[in-house]
Amino acid sequence: MGKPTGFLEFERELPKKRPVEVRLKDYQEIEAAPTDAGAKTQAARCMDCGIPFCHNGCPLGNIIPEFNDAVYDENWALAYDILTSTNNFPEFTGRICPAPCEASCVLGINKPAVAIEFIEKSIIEKAFELDLVKPRLPKKRTGKKVAVVGSGPAGLAASSQLNQAGHSVVLLERADQIGGLLRYGIPDFKLNKGVIDRRLKVMQEEGIEFRTNVNVGVDIKSDELLNEFDAVVLTMGSTVPRDLKIEGRNLKGVHFAMEFLSQQNKRVAGIDPVVDHRGSEYVNGQIRATDKHVVVIGGGDTGSDCVGTSGRHGAKSVTQIELMPIPPKERDASTPWPNWPMMLRTSTSHEEGADRHWSINTKEFIGDEEGNLVALKIVDLDWQKDPESGRLQMKEVMGSERTIPCDLAFLAAGFLHPQQEGLLNELGLAYDDRGNVKTHLYQSTTNEKVFAAGDCRRGQSLVVWAISEGREAARAVDEYLMGESFLEAKAVSMLNPDFAHA
Ligand SMILES: Cc1cc2nc3c(=O)[nH]c(=O)nc-3n(C[C@H](O)[C@H](O)[C@H](O)COP(=O)(O)OP(=O)(O)OC[C@H]3O[C@@H](n4cnc5c(N)ncnc54)[C@H](O)[C@@H]3O)c2cc1C
Numbered sequence: 110m111g112k113p114t115g116f117l118e119f120e121r122e123l124p125k126k127r128p129v130e131v132r133l134k135d136y137q138e139i140e141a142a143p144t145d146a147g148a149k150t151q152a153a154r155c156m157d158c159g160i161p162f163c164h165n166g167c168p169l170g171n172i173i174p175e176f177n178d179a180v181y182d183e184n185w186a187l188a189y190d191i192l193t194s195t196n197n198f199p200e201f202t203g204r205i206c207p208a209p210c211e212a213s214c215v216l217g218i219n220k221p222a223v224a225i226e227f228i229e230k231s232i233i234e235k236a237f238e239l240d241l242v243k244p245r246l247p248k249k250r251t252g253k254k255v256a257v258v259g260s261g262p263a264g265l266a267a268s269s270q271l272n273q274a275g276h277s278v279v280l281l282e283r284a285d286q287i288g289g290l291l292r293y294g295i296p297d298f299k300l301n302k303g304v305i306d307r308r309l310k311v312m313q314e315e316g317i318e319f320r321t322n323v324n325v326g327v328d329i330k331s332d333e334l335l336n337e338f339d340a341v342v343l344t345m346g347s348t349v350p351r352d353l354k355i356e357g358r359n360l361k362g363v364h365f366a367m368e369f370l371s372q373q374n375k376r377v378a379g380i381d382p383v384v385d386h387r388g389s390e391y392v393n394g395q396i397r398a399t400d401k402h403v404v405v406i407g408g409g410d411t412g413s414d415c416v417g418t419s420g421r422h423g424a425k426s427v428t429q430i431e432l433m434p435i436p437p438k439e440r441d442a443s444t445p446w447p448n449w450p451m452m453l454r455t456s457t458s459h460e461e462g463a464d465r466h467w468s469i470n471t472k473e474f475i476g477d478e479e480g481n482l483v484a485l486k487i488v489d490l491d492w493q494k495d496p497e498s499g500r501l502q503m504k505e506v507m508g509s510e511r512t513i514p515c516d517l518a519f520l521a522a523g524f525l526h527p528q529q530e531g532l533l534n535e536l537g538l539a540y541d542d543r544g545n546v547k548t549h550l551y552q553s554t555t556n557e558k559v560f561a562a563g564d565c566r567r568g569q570s571l572v573v574w575a576i577s578e579g580r581e582a583a584r585a586v587d588e589y590l591m592g593e594s595f596l597e598a599k600a601v602s603m604l605n606p607d608f609a610h611a
């Protein structure tokens with residue numbers, strides 16, 4: 110334990126955010142860079158609990174008290190080793206994770222939790238600064254070839270782990286750049302894309318082959334894939350968005366959130382925003398929110414990113430509406446510590462200005478004579494618990510129907526499942542009840558050579574879960590190929606740093 114009285118002496122403090130009026134003018138990250146002194150003070154707040162619930166709250170099983178201690182001792186090399194023993198990409202999670210570890214931190218019971226995510230980001234940024242992040246080459250190659258399909262965090266983590274185990278990995282991606290939603294979903298103001306490129310360079314030096322513009326199922330057929338590779342890992346994401354099939358859906362100005370967000374990330378990268386994102390349905394001309402009344406339908410992360418992006422475009426107004434009731438302002442009794450709390454969350458984009466409303470249903474998109482969206486017809490909802498099932502049921506509030514001005518609407522109501530037509534159907538895979546790839550311990554239930562991880566297996570989720578799943582799937586593949594695996598999803602490289610097959 111770094112400083113036994115640290116949690117009594119120091120307050121939780123995070124780096125300053127750039128002022129709203131400044132950050133709305135660009136797409137740079139919002140938070141100032143971490144400082145060594147700030148990280149040390151925050152690490153000093155860790156109580157090194159006998160039972161560290163933070164460790165359990167993290168889907169990766171990050172060994173948090175140990176890296177906090179190393180940061181307090183300013184031993185960055187040790188902190189980096191501990192952190193990367195469980196997490197391949199702390200530079201992503203350190204920026205955009207909602208930090209379930211912090212929600213289960215013991216200090217959080219009666220004081221603000223330890224700033225674990227900030228400490229994580231500090232460690233990895235310091236490691237890059239000190240040139241500690243070196244390519245790790247496997248001692249020996251196994252001669253086995255593995256294809257990983259889809260280059261989001263799950264595919265990247267699986268590739269990294271499989272390569273460490275000595276297999277030859279080819280990562281196939283239909284988009285023109287590697288990164289999945291890190292690249293073409295999450296805005297630059299949350300995750301600067303240079304952070305992805307910096308990591309990809311290391312992975313390439315480690316021997317992983319990236320192939321972009323390859324729509325697997327179209328450019329490479331499923332039988333070719335199975336013939337050419339000893340195993341296939343599907344990490345294709347949950348890419349089918351939930352639609353809102355009401356009157357006026359085809360008006361000009363109604364778009365899926367992802368059409369808007371991926372275009373903007375391309376603009377920032379200097380790539381033509383409407384260039385064909387191969388195999389994707391998100392091609393619909395330039396979408397600009399400038400001087401528009403924007404309404405974002407859906408209250409989650411994707412909706413929040415549309416709010417921040419619309420603000421940067423210079424929208425006339427930004428309104429976000431959500432079907433469900435407003436969550437409690439504080440942790441509710443239904444989700445007690447150390448569970449992930451169901452509560453109202455205000456993102457940096459919300460801080461920049463948005464009119465947020467809950468318990469609202471959209472009934473119709475209203476257009477003008479030229480087919481342009483001009484308004485939304487909405488209605489208030491009353492949510493009540495059904496006494497028999499205990500489930501919430503909604504009822505429209507009589508007389509609350511009204512129209513609000515809207516010339517750009519973004520559908521941000523989540524994603525249903527991976528795209529089934531094409532590769533998945535050709536492979537003859539089974540699906541679970543929600544349409545995701547059905548697996549037993551990450552191995553497809555219908556083809557033993559095929560594995561799946563991330564959003565295409567578990568449904569839409571988080572980057573930290575995608576990394577965790579990618580690691581777990583890599584272990585399952587390694588076991589399938591070699592009969593045993595020295596890869597461990599959680600914490601093993603500390604115990605077993607040289608885990609390529611001998
Ligand atoms: C707008 C938005 C914001 C988000 N913000 C956050 C956040 O702040 N924090 C957080 O933790 N999570 C966030 N998430 C969720 C997070 O991004 C996902 O859970 C995560 O990226 C899933 O990773 P994945 O690797 O499973 O899939 P993805 O990242 O979706 O990657 C799948 C990849 O597979 C490729 N692919 C699909 N089919 C094929 C094919 N046939 N051939 C070749 N390639 C193919 C796709 O092009 C894509 O690149 C956000 C999600 C969205 C949509």
Ligand code: SF4
Nearest residue numbers: 155156158163214215
């Ligand atoms: S639960 Fe919080 S205080 Fe306890 S070890 Fe983890 S980070 Fe430190």
